Amino acid sequence: MPLRGLPEHRRRHPRGGRLMTRTGIEYLRAKDQDSAVALVAEDPDAAFLAGGTTELDLALKDRVVHPSRFVDIGRLPLRGVTRDGDRLRVAALTTMEELAADPTVRARLPLVREALLLGASTQLRNMATIGGNLLQRTRCRYFRDPDVAACNKREPGSGCAAIEGVARMHAILGAGPSCIALHASDLCVPLVALDAVVELLDADGPRRVPLTDFYLTPGDRPDVETVLRHGELLTHVEIPLLPAGTRSAYIKVRDRTSYEFGLTTAGAxxxxxxxxxxxxxxxxxxxxxxxxxxxxxxxxxxxxxxxxRTFAAAAQAAIRDPFTVPGTEFKVELAKRTIVRILRTVTS
Known part of the structure; x- marks a missing residue:
């Protein structure tokens, strides 16, 4: 029973059927959704493990999160894309590559397909899940460096090293003195524009949350990033289809055309x-x-x-009251130009 990304030397946990990795993290494989929820809920330091492209980095490579337990949900029946009228229902363990290849996404949601293809290399797209993409943590270098003490996301009240540090890859909207960490997902950009909804499950049952309400701006609690409760499992994403005749696209402006995080992106x-x-x-x-x-x-x-004229006015309205620091000022103009460019693209 290999644990992807973890050292292979491990000993059997005394409670039977469970493994304790050499890192000290307990590993359990969930049999169904209810047991997965229960196994995480009973341990305040437990975490779900799916594709592992982010979670394993944070825990084992960067060592900025310290789960006591990984509950592997990789074999749960949460994979696939189904159409229900004018909506797609995407199971959380569907990979980025699988969603990008879906015929309905190709035909009716070009902006989603383009965001997926620009969001990761082919190797990552074949591992990374849709649920994991939506729940990925920031790529802020200060958050991911445990030697940096001042990070309100890791240690509330400690400060924000990015405010006075190198901040080229940081945020200007929704940011403030407590945190300027950027949300790095490409996929989430078109999904919020399309009014996607996430389906969540915990011991109290399922609930649905619009993706626009799912994420929380830092405010005074940068460590609280979503409305997700501990032990709550993201099971599906519902994506409304665009009406026939709609033009859509996704643009990513970056330092190099190969795999790279975006300086500014836009989906329209x-x-x-x-x-x-x-x-x-x-x-x-x-x-x-x-x-x-x-x-x-x-x-x-x-x-x-x-x-x-309309495109310029829309861009001006979109980038209103940005919070900038030395290193992010350039994003104000670049973001406006990106908006104008995407609007030209979808109306030409």
Whole structure:
């Protein structure tokens, strides 16, 4: 029973059927969803393990999180994409590559497919799960370096080293003096724009949360990133399909065209009727502490002509009151240009 990414030398746990890894982390394989939820809920330091592309890095490589127990959900029947009318229901263990290859995603959700393909290398896309992507932690170098003491995400009240450090890859929207860590997911950008909903399960039963309400901006508690409760399992993501005739796309601006995190990204979906924008969805990445839905840009766009003046006004509205530090000021103008570019793309 190999534990992916963990040292292979391990001893059997005295309670039987469980393994204690050489790192001291208990490993259990869940038989079903209810047992997975119970095994995590009973231990305040337990964590779910799926593809492991983020969780294993944080625990074993960076050593900035310290789970006492991994509950492996990798064999649960939470994989696949099904269509229900005008919506897709994506099980959490579906890989990024599987979702990108889905025929309905190809035909009706180009912005989702493009975000998936630009979000990771082929090797990672074949391992990384959709649920894991939505729950990935920030790539902030200060958060991921345990030798940096000042990180409010790791140690509430300790400060934010990024404020006075190198901050090129940090956020300008939803940020503040307590934290400027960036949410790194590409996929989440189009999903918030599309009003996706996550389905969660714990001992009290299932619940549904709009993705726009799922993530929390830092405020005074940067360590609390989502509304997810301990022991609650993300089981599915529901994605509304775009109406026929909608144009959509995803753009990622980065330092190099090979696999790299974005400086600014944008996903947009637009309908145009006789030169007037009748529907608009805009999501931004590379700039927010959470996946950023730009309601302000959408309000400017709907009912306006599809021209450069409208695009510039939407960009101006989207990047309002940014919180910048030395190193992130350039993102204000770059984000505006990225918005104009994506709007040109989907209306041309």
């Amino acid at each position: 979906a637009v309908q145009v009727d006789d030169g007037t924008i009748t529907m608009a969805r805009v999501g931004l990445g590379g700039v927010g502490t959470v996946p950023w839905r730009s309601w302000e840009a959408e309000r400017v766009l709907v009912g306006s002509p599809a021209n450069e």
